Amino acid sequence: MTANSRDLHLSILDQTMLRQYVRNLLIFPFPDPSHTEAATNALRTGFSATLHQFPFLAGTIKQSDSPSTRLSLQYPEHIPPELVSRIFNSDFDLAANLIFHYDTLREGGMPPSRLPSDVFCPKVLRSHPGLDDPCAEGITSFAKGYPIPVIAAQANFIPGGLILSVYTHHSVVDGTGIARLYQVWSGHIRSHNCDEETPDSQHPSSMSPTPTQNNYTDPSLARRTIDTFATPPSFAECPEVRIPGTSASVPALRSTPYNLSAKVIVFTESKISSLSATLSAITNKRISAFIVLAAMLWSHITRARGPLLAEHDIQKTTLGIAIDHRKNLGPAITHSYLGNCATGLTTSLPLSTILSPLTITAESLAPVAVNISQSLSSVDLDWLKARISYFSRTPNSSALSLDLDIRNGPDLFITSWMHMGADYEWGIPGTMESGDGKSRRGGVPTAIRKPHWASEGSIIVLPRQKIGSHDFEVSVCLEEAEMGKVVESLRREMWVERIIDA
Structure with missing residues (x-):
């Protein structure tokens, strides 16, 4: 990031969350390739508007050099079109590959076994120097020292269909936040289609809030608010938490290796x-x-x-x-909050x-x-406060796990x-009709899948x-x-x- 960048505070819950990408594939019919350019433009314009609404999504994450292993996030003050094009792109490598024909996938129930990560991982993440896995699978150790994108998206055109890959890092956004992200992105696309007034992607200053604008809200505020729920150390028991190094509490069920x-x-x-x-x-x-x-x-x-x-x-x-x-958390967290509000219980x-x-x-x-x-x-809320407090005083809290x-x-x-x-x-555009010519409600996804894993x-x-x-x-x-x-x-x-x- 340049000098014109800002820091997003990552909350205690963000720091404790599993450090991995949440990987979604949104699958749509796309029977008429003549709509390809319009679909790509709508997706990119909607994505650009979403980044300007939540500018930290255009940022990168890295791990502190200190022993604390805390993550930091920097994002640009202004989001130029070339940055949008780097983290969102369209891919046509499969456009004529009948193995991935939409109708075949649909008849098979959109099987993840036929949606491999090495095919549908966004190209910006493939073999990324900051990731441990070439297809962005599994835990991110951040050991390589390179910052990684908060989000990456790619429109994959297949015969008769469109598969939208969206990879969002769990240290910044949780599942409910991803749902909100999709709601906003899809809303911007609909506005673009209706020729309503939308932010101008060619003039990013029109979409980039600055501290002097009346509508600007520091995106760190809500995450700092979550941290205030860390109660003074009461050393309340958190029986569902397993600290690093704890051995399994039961013997292994079977000898290894075995098939999954x-x-x-x-x-x-x-x-x-x-x-x-x-x-x-x-x-x-x-x-x-x-x-x-x-x-x-x-x-x-x-x-x-x-x-x-x-x-x-x-x-x-x-x-x-x-x-x-x-x-x-009630009114402390608004509907637009994308950050982590999730933990686990046993x-x-x-x-x-x-x-x-x-x-x-x-x-x-x-x-x-x-x-x-x-x-x-x-x-x-008291249950949650005890966990936030426990996480806040635990070095390297991301290494904690459920006692399972x-x-x-x-x-x-x-x-x-x-x-x-x-x-x-x-x-x-192009997703609101199925292959048989019948109209579909608003172009909703046929299915949302996780790549084979x-x-x-x-x-x-x-x-x-x-x-x-x-x-x-x-x-x-x-x-x-x-x-x-x-x-x-x-x-x-x-x-x-x-x-x-x-």
Whole structure:
């Protein structure tokens, strides 16, 4: 960065977050290539306007040279068009490659197994000198000393379709922030299409707020506000946190190496909604669709592991859950805040609770669902303050993790991308018609996927449209034989609509 740059304060939660890119692929039909130039211009113009609204997104992150390992973020005071073009570009390498034909991908359920990182990683991040992985996968150590972009995006044109790759660093933006980012970006595109007054990308000063302008708000203020919630040291226990160097609490389930299997499991909307209502009636608690999915998968996976768990005399299983604290922070955090407001919690059950029932029914799922519900309900502002305080006095807090044994162990971790913008109408020229000539609502994505990646024990509820009746898609990665048992039991009990290779 030049002398005309600013620093964004990264909050305690930002500093503690996993240092990796959140990698999204937004997939649209694009049957008529004659719209290519218009689509590219709309995406770039909308992206430029978004960067000017949130200028820190145009910045770079690096790690401090001091032993603290704190991250710092610098962003330009003004955002010239050449910077926009560097972090957003269009790619036509696949435009004639029938292996990636949109119709073939759609018929296969948009399988992540056919969306590899080495193909869809934005070019600005490929083999970046500051990254450990050539395709921006996994944790960023920052050991190489080069600053890396906060965000990178690329429009990949494929036969009959458009795949928008968006890689956003989790140290700066969380899942809810990404949803807000998509909302803003898509809104600017719609404004551009309607010839409404939009910022002039050729004259960046018209979009760059300065401290003298009335509408300028320092983007560091909200992040500093989060830091004020660090209460004076009370040394409250944070039992869900594992400090670096702590060994696994249970023996490994199986000898290594072994194969992993990743699937997108598609649950029928009507059955999940019905089970949610049934469990709510049985337990006299509100059991959401998310809790149903978490309880269902926790139960099925644990039962598939039953013999191995018994062989190693393991008596309990633990589920880690990512939670968003915006509702607890209240008016301190506005709707436009993109930064990290998420942490994780853990909840455990004795194996007998899951394994004792002969079959999985609403009655056998009820105690599992209640356990998850009560754990989520126990989180309030005081709970969060204790964690922020603990993180603030922990050197290298990014090395902290949840107290889980996920890899080759009995535990699982679940996060939800369910509300990550699947309903937003992008209005990208050429995406508002399907291949059969039928119009589509506002050019919403057909699907949002993560590039192919195997992370054992991880569960992601994928983005889902709220308008209309849409099934629930959940990405799961397990040991290969274990996955086979889970898929077999889910199919036998007719919970699933489809299984997609991930």
